Amino acid sequence: MNQLAAPQRSSRRPLRVLVLLIAVLAAIVTLSPVTTAQALQSTGHGRGHLWAGDGTSWLGTYRLADGRFAFCLEVGKASPVGHDYVLSTDPPGLGLSATDLAKLAFISRTWAGTTNADTAAAAQLAVWSITGLDGRTLSYYAGRANGSRDAVLAKAHTFIARAAAEATTAVAATVTLKLGATGTGTVASGLTTTLSKGGTARVAAGTHSGTITLAGAKFGTGQATSKSVANGRSQTIRATGFGPTNTVRATVSFGDLPYRSTVTVGSSGAGTQKLLFTTAPTTTATKSTTATAVSPRPFSPRVVTATSAASAEAGAEITDKLTVSVKPVVDQLTEWGVYAAAGTTKPIPVTVRSTLLGPFATQPKRSSTWPSDAPVVCAVATKVQNGPGVYRTKECTLPSSGYFVWVESIDPADTPIAKGRDRVGAWRSAFATATEVSFVPSAPTIRTTVDGSSHEPGACVPDTLIADGFPGVDVPVESLLLGPFSEAPAEGTDLGDLESHPVAGRAQTVVSADGTYRSPCIDASEPGHYVYVFRSEGSAPREDGSQEVPAFADLLAHDDESFAIDEPSTPETPTAPPTPRVTVTPPVPVTPPMTETPSTPTAAVPPTPESPAPPRLLAFTGSVGAAPIAAAGAGTLLLGTLALAAVRLIRRVRDRRALEADVMDAL
Structure with a gap:
């Protein structure tokens, strides 16, 4: 028994080791995550034919536990029915080219799900034509289709040809966007595959559904900007922008597309043949495009205007400044419209027509309408070729005094049809806006003169003003009498520096209309030369x-405005008779015979000369103060003094003569 026990203990030790290894492996498998592999059992035959010759040979698809169908990749190996398969994508070791893989992917996604037995059998033959026939022919394996052999074989050749022509390696989305001048257009999506044989092919319309998203437009007449659409199907759109051009962007996106060359293969560890599965469609394709077209919306131009001169002289040339822009209007463009020209766009041209009206006698009042009977000075046209900006009209000459008003308008008829006439709005300016009125003041003339070129001292001399061209408003004119000067200022001498010249007086005259006016007179009391300026x-x-009449002056010396004040005449002083020389001889005492009282002779008294008459004093009407009055008073006092001196002299002469007579009598 002892001898038998040892082998028993020895035989148990390897068994324990084996159990331990299995447990470790089971733990590893249990704890390891599944990444690219998935276990799936083949549950039986799918669609196809079972050969009647042995009752076991199958030609067609196999059914999997999840309901999918697969093709056999390795002819001659054991049937996959009842075995578990692990699926992987593009596994190594197949020994196939990229073109062959693309063909297998095409066959799998095209016919793996068929419900037709002949189709499934023909597709299986097409797969084996790529993976290998194990030394036999397609015709040999087609025999498994029994009575359908020829039909299956013929279809197999068709599938093989199609796989060679239609197998793909990639797919891309396309989007076509058309936008017209009316603001409407169409958008359509598409799919294009890359063929394994080279080149591309369009996927049949309606095969897949994608989503188109719009920017700058909406679908149809609704408000949607995103819509699910089938590839190859056109959709109507309309632009929604308010700029001069409509720019629309369309983006199409497709998902779950099957056009890669990726294959999914199922492998079983039981030595059975591998299976070809249809690869899940996970490819996406996106494409965007943009279209731009001229907007059909109208726009309303407007112009802000300003005359080049608010006031000017007659004969001056003036222009009008035009600041051109766009007037905001609901449902119209917010910018200047453009038209298409030689692959680009240009601003729609307009013409601003400007008319200068006038003259008006009084300041015109602002109005929304223009006076129909207003005189026209000139009319000019300004071409606006570059859209918004600042432009300037041609010159117009102001013919006379008065008020002149610019008015402007834009007529769509001035724009060519091909350049956007139907999108230009009409415009017309108001009348007599503050910045559009130019005033030309009157330019009246005054000619002045004085009466006489010579006057006596103290003469009150007025200025004569001859007015011409006055518009009927009051204009105060100041006449200034300059002098006295020692010499008469020459004709044309500038006397504008009034502070450096003597001013005898000032007088004011109000001139309101044409005619002759006389200023109040001004006294000229001192001798010398005088001249009037104004x-x-x-x-x-x-x-x-x-001002209706602007400031004016004439400060030049003119002969017609000059006169002189003569020196005053001095009264003649009477001359006394010469006094005789008297020799006094000492008297000899003589006894007079008798005493007589001598008579006293009366001395001859010369006549008293007449006193000079005082000069005439004229009323002073100027504004020079009391100077002339003081001068006149001084003159009067001087004359009185001279008269008294003359009388006193005469008396002294008479007294002297009387004394001389007494002396003579005494001798």
Whole structure:
């Protein structure tokens, strides 16, 4: 028994080791994650033919536990029915070229799911034609189809040809976008495969569904911007932009596409043949495209205008500044419209027609309408070729004084049809806006003169003003009498520096219309030369600061405005008679015979000369103050003094003569 026990213990030790190894392997398998492999059991035959010759040989697909169907890859090996298979993608060791793999992928996805026995049998023959026939022919294996042998064989050749022609390695999406000048268009998606033999092929329309997403447009007449569509099917769209051009972007996306050359193979460890499965469709394809077209929406141009001169002189040339832009209007373009030209776009041209109206006698009032009977100075046209911006009209000459007003308009008829006439809105300016009025003030003339070229001292001399071209508004004119000068200023001498010249007086005259005016007179009391000049600040300013008659002056010396004041005549002083020389001899005392009282002779008294008459004093009407009055008073006082001196002299002469007579009598 002892001898028998040892072998028993010895035989148990290897068994224990084996059990332990199996447990470790089971744990490893259990704990290891499944990545690319998946166990799946083949449950039996699918679609095809069982050969009547042995009742076991099968030609067709095999059914798997998950309901899928597969083709046999290795003819001559044991049947896969009842065995478990692990699936993997593109496993190594098949020994097939990329082209052959693409063919197998095409056959599998095209016919693996068929329900037709002949089709399944023919597809199996097509697979073996690629993987190998184990030294036999297709015709040999086609015999398994029994009475369908010839039909199956013929179809197999067709499948082989199709696989060679249609097998693919990749797929790409396409999208076609068309956008017209009306703002509507179409979009269509497509799929294009890359063939294993080289080249590409379009996938038949309607084969797959994808999604098209739009930017800048919507589908049909609705509001949707995304839609599920079949490949190859066209959809109507409409642009929604408000720019001068419509730019629409369309993006199509497809998923679950089967056009790769990837194959899925099932392998069993039981030595049975491998199976070819249809690879899950996981390929995606996306494509975007953009289309641009001229927008059909209209736009409304507008112009902000400003005259080049708010005031100017008659004969001046003025222009009008045009600032061109787009007026915002609902459902119209927000920018300047364009038209298509030689593969590009250009701004739609418009013409701004400008008319200068006037003259108007008074400041025109703003109005939305233009006066129909207003005189027209000129009309000019400005071509707007480059869209929004600043433009300037041609010149117009102001013919006279008065108010002048620019008005403008845009007429679509000035734009050619081919360049977008039907999209141009009409425009017309208001009348007499503040920036569109030019004022030309009146340019009246005044000629002045004085009466006489010589006057006596103290003469009150007025200025004569001859007015021409005055518009009927009050214009104060100041006349200035300059002098006295020692010499008469020459004709044309500039006397504008009034502070350096003597001013005898000032007088103001209000001139309102054409005619002759006389200023208040100004006294010229001192001898010398005088000249009148004049100046004016013009008419009173209006609310806008303009003047009907602007400031003017004439500060030059003119002979017609000059006169002289003569030196005053000095009264003649009477001359006393010469005093006789008297020699006094000492008297000899003589006794007079008798005493007589001598008579006193009356001395002859010369006549008293007449006193000079005082000069005439004229009323002073200027504004020079009391200087002329003081001068006149001084003159009067001087004359009185001279008269008294003359009387006193005469009396002294008379007294002297009387004294001389007494002396003579005494002798």
